[in-house]
Amino acid sequence: MPNGLAVQIIYRNQxxxxxxxxxDAWRVKPSDTLLAELRAAFGESAVEIAY
Structure with a gap:
């Protein structure tokens, strides 16, 4: 089984x-730093971790 979490991008507009x-090459290990960087780049409500 691969390490880290799978990344899924959901894009919506009007x-x-x-x-x-x-x-699997894009799997990530969640961390406070990763979440902070993603939220800074894409907005607080645009990033979430779902299990």
């Missing part, structure tokens, strides 16, 4: 939406 699950 005209379209889509979901992409990234390959």
């Amino acid at each position: 005209r379209a939406q889509g979901e992409v699950r990234l390959s």
Whole structure:
């Protein structure tokens, strides 16, 4: 089994939406630092961890 969590990107706007699950090469280990950096880049409500 691969290490880390799978990354899934869900994109929505007024005209379209889509979901992409990234390959195992993009798996991440969750940390406070990672969450802070992602939220700084994409917005507080744009990043979440779901198990």
